Amino acid sequence: MTLKEKLTIIDEWLIFRRRLIADTKLMNLVDNGIYEYMFPVEGSNGPSEIFNIRLENLDDVELYKTIKTIKDLDIHTEWPMACSERVSMAIYGEILFYPLKEFALGIMMAKDMLCYSNTTQDLIIRQVTTKKDFTLWCDINRFDYGSFNADSHYHIVEESKFNCFLGLVSDKHVAISAVVNDNGAAALDFVHVLPEYRERGYATALSQYSIKWAFENKAKFLVGWGHPTFSPGSSRLFKKLKFPIISSE
Numbered sequence: 001m002t003l004k005e006k007l008t009i010i011d012e013w014l015i016f017r018r019r020l021i022a023d024t025k026l027m028n029l030v031d032n033g034i035y036e037y038m039f040p041v042e043g044s045n046g047p048s049e050i051f052n053i054r055l056e057n058l059d060d061v062e063l064y065k066t067i068k069t070i071k072d073l074d075i076h077t078e079w080p081m082a083c084s085e086r087v088s089m090a091i092y093g094e095i096l097f098y099p100l101k102e103f104a105l106g107i108m109m110a111k112d113m114l115c116y117s118n119t120t121q122d123l124i125i126r127q128v129t130t131k132k133d134f135t136l137w138c139d140i141n142r143f144d145y146g147s148f149n150a151d152s153h154y155h156i157v158e159e160s161k162f163n164c165f166l167g168l169v170s171d172k173h174v175a176i177s178a179v180v181n182d183n184g185a186a187a188l189d190f191v192h193v194l195p196e197y198r199e200r201g202y203a204t205a206l207s208q209y210s211i212k213w214a215f216e217n218k219a220k221f222l223v224g225w226g227h228p229t230f231s232p233g234s235s236r237l238f239k240k241l242k243f244p245i246i247s248s249e
Contacts, residue, residue, distance in 0.1 A: 007082035015052045016182040024152035051078040104226040104235035106243030110215045128164035137164045140176045167206045175202045177210045187223035
């Protein structure tokens with residue numbers, strides 16, 4: 001698989017992930033033909049983001065005008081990773097594989113999965129199968145991400161697009177993870193442990209369980225990603241899990 005093919009996979013997954021977050025009456029999702037823009041309805045909370053930006057077919061004048069317009073909006077923007085040199089120059093002023101500098105990105109196939117141990121120390125893991133469980137999952141999620149709530153998003157759990165897992169220690173819910181699934185194109189995501197329970201191996205154990213579950217349930221591949229600056233723990237975790245990290249080599 002070439003670098004561009006890998007980055008295209010991650011682009012497609014990021015689009016799917018954002019559409020899941022926007023799949024609620026509390027969010028607006030607008031597609032103007034060049035990019036998608038999601039933002040909360042008035043009186044609601046949620047992320048505002050621009051994504052699925054389609055620049056390759058624009059002529060140079062429209063390309064630079066569109067990029068300036070997007071940057072002037074000053075909204076979190078997910079620029080395409082698998083872009084041409086022409087588009088990269090227009091966005092960054094240089095040929096730049098920016099995610100490879102700023103993120104730890106990996107794609108794992110079933111053959112890459114280690115023989116993870118079933119040992120989870122004192123951590124009990126269960127899959128979210130009820131709205132009550134998903135409420136507990138969202139309560140932990142809000143400490144780090146806050147993108148989901150049970151009333152708005154439980155339907156994507158029921159549709160098996162968002163497969164969530166809870167980690168318990170002494171009957172207390174202390175950790176979460178999720179496998180985001182787009183017809184077999186999956187990602188390990190939203191791994192979070194409450195601060196007072198970190199550095200005990202719970203994130204690793206929950207992630208290993210989630211990875212095994214994903215491939216046992218017909219995942220074609222699994223995307224993993226982390227940001228060394230904003231989420232250094234996730235970057236270390238994906239390397240620890242032996243995700244084949246993408247490089248520009």
